[in-house]
Amino acid sequence: MDLLEKIGRQAIEAKTFLACACAGSKQKNRALEAVADALETRMQEIVAANAEDIIRAIDTGTAESFLDRLRLDEKRILGMADGVRQVAALPDPVGRVLYGSERPNGLKIEKVSVPLGVIAIIYEARPNVTSDAAALCLKAGNCVVLRGGKEALSSNKCIAKVMRDALENAGFPADCVQLVEDTDRETAAALMKLNQYIDVLIPRGGAGLIQSVVQNATVPVIETGVGNCHVFVDASADLTIAADIVYNAKTSRPSVCNACETALVHRDIAEEFLPQMAEKLALKNVEIRGDAAVCRVLPQAVPAAEEDWYTEFLDYILAVRIVDSLDEAAAHIAKYSSHHSESIVTSDYHNARRFTQLVDSAAVYVNASTRYTDGGEFGLGAEIGISTQKLHARGPMGLNELTSYKFLIFGDGQIR
Numbered sequence: 428m429d430l431l432e433k434i435g436r437q438a439i440e441a442k443t444f445l446a447c448a449c450a451g452s453k454q455k456n457r458a459l460e461a462v463a464d465a466l467e468t469r470m471q472e473i474v475a476a477n478a479e480d481i482i483r484a485i486d487t488g489t490a491e492s493f494l495d496r497l498r499l500d501e502k503r504i505l506g507m508a509d510g511v512r513q514v515a516a517l518p519d520p521v522g523r524v525l526y527g528s529e530r531p532n533g534l535k536i537e538k539v540s541v542p543l544g545v546i547a548i549i550y551e552a553r554p555n556v557t558s559d560a561a562a563l564c565l566k567a568g569n570c571v572v573l574r575g576g577k578e579a580l581s582s583n584k585c586i587a588k589v590m591r592d593a594l595e596n597a598g599f600p601a602d603c604v605q606l607v608e609d610t611d612r613e614t615a616a617a618l619m620k621l622n623q624y625i626d627v628l629i630p631r632g633g634a635g636l637i638q639s640v641v642q643n644a645t646v647p648v649i650e651t652g653v654g655n656c657h658v659f660v661d662a663s664a665d666l667t668i669a670a671d672i673v674y675n676a677k678t679s680r681p682s683v684c685n686a687c688e689t690a691l692v693h694r695d696i697a698e699e700f701l702p703q704m705a706e707k708l709a710l711k712n713v714e715i716r717g718d719a720a721v722c723r724v725l726p727q728a729v730p731a732a733e734e735d736w737y738t739e740f741l742d743y744i745l746a747v748r749i750v751d752s753l754d755e756a757a758a759h760i761a762k763y764s765s766h767h768s769e770s771i772v773t774s775d776y777h778n779a780r781r782f783t784q785l786v787d788s789a790a791v792y793v794n795a796s797t798r799y800t801d802g803g804e805f806g807l808g809a810e811i812g813i814s815t816q817k818l819h820a821r822g823p824m825g826l827n828e829l830t831s832y833k834f835l836i837f838g839d840g841q842i843r
Contacts, residue, residue: 430609431617435624437602438545438570444600445542445568452519458597459515459562465593466508466558466586473504476585477554484578492682492742496552497579507558507586510809514562517808520826521568535837540830542568544626547618548811549574549640551632554582560631561590561604563811567829570603572625574618576632577610584608619644629824631812634739634765649820651812654684654767655739656797659756659782660704661773662695668794669772670704673745676770676796678711682741684813685768685800689736689746691756694720697749701725704747713743720749736763753778757785764788766815768797789815789822 444450466473477499484497526538546569550556557573564571575583583606591601607614619628619640627647630640634653641648658676660669676687692700701724705715715721716735717728728747735746736759750756753771760769770792771782779793790800790813802810802823810823820828 431607431614431621434572434605434607435545435621438572438605438624441570441600441602442542442545445565445570445603450568450599454598455519455566455568456515458594458599459511459565461593461597462558462562462590463508463511463515465589466504466511469589470501470504473499473582473585473589474501476581477579479581480554480579489578490742493552493578496682497554497582499554499582503555507555510555510559511562513803514566514809514826517566517826519566520830525832532841533839534841537835537837538832539835540827540832543829543831545570545572545624546829547572547574547621547625547628547646549615549618549628549630549632549636551576551636552578553631554579554586556631557583557586557606558590559809560629560811561587563809563826563829565603567826569829570605572605572607572618574607574615575610580608580610616643619646622646629812633741649812649814649824650816651814651824652684653739653765653815654686654800654813655689655737655763655765656685656687656768656770656800657689657691657756657760657764658687658770658772658797659691659750659753659760660693660696660700661753661771661775661778661782662693663774663778664693664696664700664772665774666696666700666703669700670707672770672772672794672796673704674707674710676798677708677713677745678743679796679798681743683798684739685797686741687745687770687797688738688740689748689759689763691748691750691759692721693753693756694749694751697721698724701747708745711743713745715745715747717747718749721747739765753782754785757782760786760788767813768792768800770795770797789813 523540529535546564548560561571587606590604595601625646629649630637631652715728716731722728766788768790769786769788783791802825807825814820
């Protein structure tokens, strides 16, 4: 039997278990607690496996920003375990009555939340996604098929094994969580077309991965991850606050999707603000790629190329452009943004409201860093990713976004 065919059939069998009463809230929470305990107990196994991935990555000349996404240490593994416990503590999203009515003919109708079913997740270098995604899917009653990148294969195999063992010990089928260990592109392409077994496919990674999945998958896809995020510094902005926001949004963790990649600065305050901003960014050696007007103000800036405005750098690089108005800033965002997160820094209430109306992204901020786009920071609990599309889910995808619904109709002999 073909490997993916086998994984698909095993997922369907496990899905049946999760759909029945023996996988209620208490049972799911107990299983997740067992997974969290196992991550801590077997921490040294995971650290050792991760070291294999790090050594391979270093040997191939991998950039430090990529290594940061790949690296696991005891603190991060404890964070993974804590994340699983946080998921266990969240309200169960399954079985909620979303709508109810009684028709004139006596039919009673309920709209009830249900699991999506079998969720496949294709992701790249972050091995913590293995436990994060599996925990969220399980809490929402879904089976998960994980396909990570080759760079994190040793880490992913170890984490998946730890989780599967813990699930079995808790009385759940190990196949509620499965890892596709073949990292060839052909296998990923086949997974994208496994419609008979996979209900939803979620890609997490860079622009290349997202586009490959969107263009090639026949399984329904939820786009996540690519974050070409912007901060617009309006003419009325408090410049100290603006510099702090740009600095935080760019440098607090540049390798993540909610980091700022482009700063747009109103011309009226550019000569005063840009040196102030550049001074702070220099603390982290951020390279500024500016348009001609920026380069005239900041001699250290590198001239920006057209592709820089489209780029998710995931590094200590910031594209900077001077604009003449809020509308010009909004037009730039509409053209180049990935519709993830954008922010305006302003003291003008009218401009703040206009920016939130004009900018069509999943998260739009006023006087705050884009780094807050996160399920936990929004009070939604853990997330499976940040959706940049509009159908089914948008923005941080928590447990509720990992469910669908069905209608239950109760009658006493009605016919039409």
